[in-house]
Amino acid sequence: MITSTEEDYIKAIFNISQSGKRELVGTNQIAERMSTTAASVTDMLRKLNHKELIVYEKYKGVKLSPMGTMQAMSLLRKHRLWESFLVEKLDFAWDEVHDIAEQLEHIQSNDLVNRLDKYLGYPKFDPHGDPIPDAQGTITIRNQIVLSTMEVGNGGLVVGVKKHDKDFLNHLNQVGINIGTELELTHKYPYDQSIKVKIDNSEEALLSSEVCENIYLKKIR
Amino acid sequence: MITSTEEDYIKAIFNISQSGKRELVGTNQIAERMSTTAASVTDMLRKLNHKELIVYEKYKGVKLSPMGTMQAMSLLRKHRLWESFLVEKLDFAWDEVHDIAEQLEHIQSNDLVNRLDKYLGYPKFDPHGDPIPDAQGTITIRNQIVLSTMEVGNGGLVVGVKKHDKDFLNHLNQVGINIGTELELTHKYPYDQSIKVKIDNSEEALLSSEVCENIYLKKIR
DNA sequence: AAATATTTTTAGATTTGTCTAAATTTATTT
DNA sequence: AAATAAATTTAGACAAATCTAAAAATATTT
Incomplete structure (x- = not known):
């Protein structure tokens, strides 16, 4: 089992990795994004490494393992589907949904996510225009x-x-x-x-x- | 702030109180319902007492304070609205929704709950026929x-x-x-x-x- | 009412996630 | 290449929630 906190770290590593240029993500970068200390991050990195969700070498930096990447995709899928639901069905504005989706993405149930996906008509992009991974983790790339x-x-x-x-x-x-x-x-x-x-x-x-x-x-x- | 675990205890106390005859709920009753030990319950009761969510006297038993009752109502409202959503909109069967609603009820956002309520058409009863408290915590009593x-x-x-x-x-x-x-x-x-x-x-x-x-x-x- | 049983609480330990302060390693200057 | 700066890790402590085992309080029997 993966805890909600571990999921948050996985997501942070994925996001930093996406936006930055370097392959490896630094401890301080993660600490800043998570609003915590470098020491806490080191502790968690050791744990994630032990669970083989990341590839980690002391002092060198960190990247997601294939399993970690799958986890990140699943989280991204859930986050973006929930954001779509909040905007499309509950009439939230696109600037109001992030914090709520941040909570909803931790709900555990594959059945739920897939039914939500179906209910929304299998959307390819969320309200901010970000691609939504499908059930297999595949993302539609757009010419932008x-x-x-x-x-x-x-x-x-x-x-x-x-x-x-x-x-x-x-x-x-x-x-x-x-x-x-x-x-x-x-x-x-x-x-x-x-x-x-x-x-x-x-x-x-x-x-x-x-x-x-x-x-x-x-x-x- | 009230933690997710505290919320679970509040709900347990409320539920036992509803189903049972006595006004005060015992430590062991709570322990059994939560699948934990009496010692853990005592620890938590001290904490909830300190936060004034319950009325607690050592060895005597426990009941919800007015604030605790409000919290329980809010949780009940969220739980039952989410169950309604899962059945009405996502086509879950009535025997599949409990565990998922158990997670969803901990999502923090009044705005979300109230919009969900509106989206569902302000239902008075959930898929099991249980009354859904309205935004003020009022419950519709049915002649049954x-x-x-x-x-x-x-x-x-x-x-x-x-x-x-x-x-x-x-x-x-x-x-x-x-x-x-x-x-x-x-x-x-x-x-x-x-x-x-x-x-x-x-x-x-x-x-x-x-x-x-x-x-x-x-x-x- | 004394003895026994049940319930509840305390004491002490464990796990998870966090922190500060100090030590270590890597990177950058001079 | 030595000195300094920056990044990272270790050490040790803390809070929340849990546990087992033992002690204390209450309830029930005899």
């Missing part, structure tokens, strides 16, 4: 580009966001950007990498580079 | 009698069951009894208190006293 790398004159549909915190999502709500919103890049300001976009073919808005680096688009022109 | 106390010639609709374990519910499935089933008492065998019933005005079945004592009916004749 980061808004900050797009050329002036081109446009696309918002399909996802890189950051998930309330403040960022709330800001997008205020500007009028959501999953499915159409954006056309009308201007680039080289000075601070901010850009001007036309939203859904009507109003224009100025977006900081901070914002542009965290929006995924599917190009349409 | 236990099958074993009914007179020959009378009939009614099954509105609930006293026991919730898989084996009992499974047996009812096999006999063809469910919530909403119509039963007419055609015979009583004084020897062992078993009875004969006509199910939905067609086949007859013989029910043991064990079974009759755990079925609630709404009388229709």
Whole structure:
């Protein structure tokens, strides 16, 4: 059996691994993400290593084992299906669901997850545009580009966001950007990498580079 | 904050209190229900007493404080709403949902519970016929009698069951009894208190006293 | 009412996950 | 390459929840 705390560590390692460039994840990185101390992380790494969920060498760093990766996929699947449920069925906003899904993902029952999946119509992406692993752990890859790398004159549909915190999502709500919103890049300001976009073919808005680096688009022109 | 384990104890005390006759609940009773030792229970009772969730006197027994009762109601509400969700929306059978609801009831979010309630259409009873407390903790009382106390010639609709374990519910499935089933008492065998019933005005079945004592009916004749 | 049985509590240990402070190893400067 | 800085691990302690075995309180028999 894997405890709820162990699951949290597995997820943290997976997430850091995804976002970072290096293969191995450091103790301090995990400590920071989990809001705990490096000493606690070391203790847990020894435990996870013993359970063969990670590959761990003292002082070198850590990565998920195949079994650990499977666990991470299962958690991701549960988290994203629950987020979809909360938004689609219970009318939560996309910036309100993270903390609740964080709890729901620890519920143990494969039957439950698979029935939820069916009930939602086997969605491929969650409310933030992140791919949902299927029952086999397979993820659908989407052709997407980061808004900050797009050329002036081109446009696309918002399909996802890189950051998930309330403040960022709330800001997008205020500007009028959501999953499915159409954006056309009308201007680039080289000075601070901010850009001007036309939203859904009507109003224009100025977006900081901070914002542009965290929006995924599917190009349409 | 109240921990998930504390919640389990609160629920156990509430349930024993409901089913039993005495006002005060004993340490051993709790230990048995929670599948733990009396020593562990004593430790926890001291803790719950300190948090003023129970009224506790050494060696005398224990009962819920007003705050503890509120907590129990909140847990009951969550448990029964989740059971309703699992059966109504995810097509689980009524004998499969208990263990999953046991986990789901610990999810912390009032907003979630209330939205779930709304999504389900503010149900008053769960799939086992148990009343669901509303957001204020109020319970709808239903006019029901236990099958074993009914007179020959009378009939009614099954509105609930006293026991919730898989084996009992499974047996009812096999006999063809469910919530909403119509039963007419055609015979009583004084020897062992078993009875004969006509199910939905067609086949007859013989029910043991064990079974009759755990079925609630709404009388229709 | 004394003896016995039952229930409940205490004492002391264990496990899980955490912490601080100190020691060790690895990385970076100079 | 030696010195300094940063990252990581160890040592030892703590809180929560549990356990077994023994002691104390209450209930029941005789």
